[in-house]
Amino acid sequence: MPDHPPQRPTARPTARSAALLVVRITPSDVGRRVSVRLRHDATTLTDVVGQLLAWDDGVLTLERRDGSRVEVAEGDLVAGKVVPEPPARP
Amino acid sequence: MSRASRDRFAEVVRAGGAAGDPDDVRLDLALLLLSAEALPDDRVAGTGLDALLARGLADLDALAEAVPGEGRDDLRLRTVLGAFAGAATDYERLESSLLPDVLRDRRGLPILLSSVWTEVARRAGVPAYGVGLPGHFVVGVGDPDGVRVLVDPWAGGRLLPYDRARDIAAGSGRSLRPEHLRPHDPIDTIDRVLGNIRAWATTPERARHRVWAAELGLMLPRHDLGLRREYGEALIAVGRYVDAARLLEEYADLVAGPMPLEAEHARRIARQARSRLN
Numbered sequence: 001m002p003d004h005p006p007q008r009p010t011a012r013p014t015a016r017s018a019a020l021l022v023v024r025i026t027p028s029d030v031g032r033r034v035s036v037r038l039r040h041d042a043t044t045l046t047d048v049v050g051q052l053l054a055w056d057d058g059v060l061t062l063e064r065r066d067g068s069r070v071e072v073a074e075g076d077l078v079a080g081k082v083v084p085e086p087p088a089r090p
Numbered sequence: 091m092s093r094a095s096r097d098r099f100a101e102v103v104r105a106g107g108a109a110g111d112p113d114d115v116r117l118d119l120a121l122l123l124l125s126a127e128a129l130p131d132d133r134v135a136g137t138g139l140d141a142l143l144a145r146g147l148a149d150l151d152a153l154a155e156a157v158p159g160e161g162r163d164d165l166r167l168r169t170v171l172g173a174f175a176g177a178a179t180d181y182e183r184l185e186s187s188l189l190p191d192v193l194r195d196r197r198g199l200p201i202l203l204s205s206v207w208t209e210v211a212r213r214a215g216v217p218a219y220g221v222g223l224p225g226h227f228v229v230g231v232g233d234p235d236g237v238r239v240l241v242d243p244w245a246g247g248r249l250l251p252y253d254r255a256r257d258i259a260a261g262s263g264r265s266l267r268p269e270h271l272r273p274h275d276p277i278d279t280i281d282r283v284l285g286n287i288r289a290w291a292t293t294p295e296r297a298r299h300r301v302w303a304a305e306l307g308l309m310l311p312r313h314d315l316g317l318r319r320e321y322g323e324a325l326i327a328v329g330r331y332v333d334a335a336r337l338l339e340e341y342a343d344l345v346a347g348p349m350p351l352e353a354e355h356a357r358r359i360a361r362q363a364r365s366r367l368n
Binding site: 002003004005039040041042043044046048054056057058059061070071072073074075076 | 162163164178181199200201225226227231232233236237238239240249250251252253254256262265266267268271282285286288289290
């Protein structure tokens with residue numbers, strides 16, 4: 001089937017607003033450790049825990065414990081919260 | 091088209107071997123060789139083809155050189171590729187499917203723009219891959235099995251959250267399935283580009299493009315069986331009635347068992363082609 005010009009996106013119904021209620025982080029949380037859950041595809045949600053390094057033009061940059069950095073689209077967040085630092089090892 | 095460009099195209103698309111390893115297929119070379127088919131023969135004879143390939147590869151290399159070494163991966167690419175974008179009118183131009191023109195004009199169909207992004211990313215070491223949505227084509231940046239963002243090269247690399255990708259699919263009447271978000275196999279990308287060209291080439295003055303786009307499609311390690319019938323119809327459009335009839339009759343024999351109505355339809359078209367020979 002040949003490609004055709006994509007339609008303009010329509011306004012989203014309120015189901016999205018319900019999901020936004022449990023995203024408890026904002027760009028002001030940059031620098032803090034966060035846990036986020038994101039919509040990866042129709043059947044998969046992915047969890048990421050890490051330091052929120054940046055939140056610019058709709059993209060969050062997180063650094064995980066292993067030092068790896070990942071980008072997350074703000075529009076893909078279904079949940080997010082600040083989490084305490086892990087306890088220091090004895 | 092030249093013998094040389096056809097032979098090289100065959101090599102490139104079969105580089106994946108029996109196992110069909112997508113990493114071995116050079117999408118950049120395939121798209122450049124494909125574009126050579128659209129040019130008059132004298133332009134791609136001898137050194138003409140080498141010059142076309144060299145120029146295209148050099149353009150991609152130059153773009154990759156300009157990608158910043160650090161920063162957010164999607165922005166690193168957008169810094170250099172954000173000037174590329176598409177418009178609805180691009181669907182009416184053959185050049186929108188031809189990589190040398192896309193590189194020169196910085197516009198084209200979504201699948202070509204996305205291929206520029208992934209070929210530059212590959213050279214620059216940025217993890218990016220093609221994503222074939224129903225009715226659109228975009229790029230994934232990151233880990234396809236883990237965390238990634240989708241960006242839309244047709245919109246200059248603008249971020250595409252999952253919800254919007256789903257809306258785009260719905261806009262073309264289909265649902266977005268997880269397999270749509272997997273890295274697009276370059277063979278499927280080439281097949282889709284050729285399909286777009288055949289869909290564009292439906293008027294009589296464009297018919298010769300329908301023929302080569304079908305011939306290249308048939309050289310891919312996998313293609314739709316129905317492409318043979320499309321090829322037959324393309325041959326009729328350029329007046330090659332004998333070739334068309336023979337091809338359609340062979341196709342009819344092939345599908346007669348599982349698809350008798352399709353076979354009958356193909357035989358009817360073959361008869362019509364033969365009847366035009368008197």
